[in-house]
Amino acid sequence: MTQAPGITLKGQASIEGRQLFAPLTLSLDAGRWTCLLGGSGVGKTTVLRLMADLPTGADFDGEILATDKTPVAERIAYMAQDDLLLPWATVEKNIALGARLRGQKMDAVRVERLLDRCGLHAHRGKKPSELSGGQRQRVALARTLMEDKPIILLDEPFSALDEKTRAAMQDLAADLLTNRTVLVVTHDPGEAARLGHAIYVMTAAGLTSVAPPASSVPRPVDAPDTITCRSDLLRLLMETTT
């Protein structure tokens, strides 16, 4: 993996002339986790998709720059709420999908290591339909890591999971994605409080920066400062979305 750059998105977006989000500046610090928190429809997923150069249906007026001045879109790995596992392929083949789609040779050693680190060894030959929701999301995480990109874009990655599995996935992801520039789009204040080195709350009016707890990521679910931060974020969300 190359050195993770910082990224700045600056601009505004509209859909058919109707403003989706007002002019804003979102900076992701190099090698850090940035959490973008917001309610439905504020355009937080659009921000992420713009960085990934994926279709958004919105007109974006602005620019996306990396601190090292090289293009962003080809250096990202993307993971969504839907695990997007191919139902006809095994766990192992799903993890190695990127190489297959680029016509490259699969890095078997790396696959082994990721199967290990994500606790998927016993499931390598299974189809996604034979796995639980948490296991599927671990496969998706392994696939994301397989890409070995410096920038990781996570779009509500754990929101379909139950609370216990979600907390475990957050720990695993925080462990595996250290030193990468990570953007997590989420509607879960608790997730932002646990994972963000920087936290932004996104509303129609723009971005509000919220200071995260001083402790290191991933923060314990039951630490007082995590809980306070979660409550502050929730209150902010409730104030701004009504």
Next chain:
Amino acid sequence: MKLWPPIAATVFALCVWQAVVTLTGVQKFILPSPTLVAETWWLNRWLIAEHTLITLNEILIGLVIGISLGVVTALTLASSKTARTLLAPMLVFTQALPVFALAPILTLWLGYGIWSKAAMAVLITYFPVTSAFFDGLMRTPSGYLDLAKTMQASPRRVLWYIRVPAALPNLGAGVRLAAVYAPIGAVIGEWVGSSKGLGYLMLLANGRAKTDLMFAAMLTLGVLSVLLYVLMAKLTRRLGDRET
């Protein structure tokens, strides 16, 4: 699936049929009784078998060529926007023509042999296969395509590793439809001009007021179509979970 309900329903239908014939005393060249049809079928089993083989041959040739052409067309349309712009309207237009009207021309071009009938089966199976498979190829879940894009996949590889496998259940549905249509195509071809096949036998028997033989040939065709459908359903069920 439980077998006895459809069997019971069939037996019941046959009983009603037999009862209608017995009670009304209708002439046997208008409506033969099922027992007469069964008897005629048995007496003519070698004749029927001979003609069935001819028709089956036409159907299978038609299916293989029709499905192959359909798959190639769908892949071409799905991978090229130019092909879609140029070919899609033409494809729809040809479907607006009644295929049956082409049967005499096919006989003129390809003669009285099996090829004009196989061609008819090709024409009638080609479109459902093309349309179903193409539809599947164009409806790949957008999340997969997003993922592939972030992985810098080439369009050809996205087609082969994602869009085609995701569309295989649709192809399966098209192939099952084709299995039902192909016998219709072959028989229409035979009606227009032939000296062999179940369609020919039906026309011949009908012309000579051998309605019992006509029924026997028709029911044989029906059973053949059902068997073909079941076979295709079994073959295509595996398409859904193909390993790439």
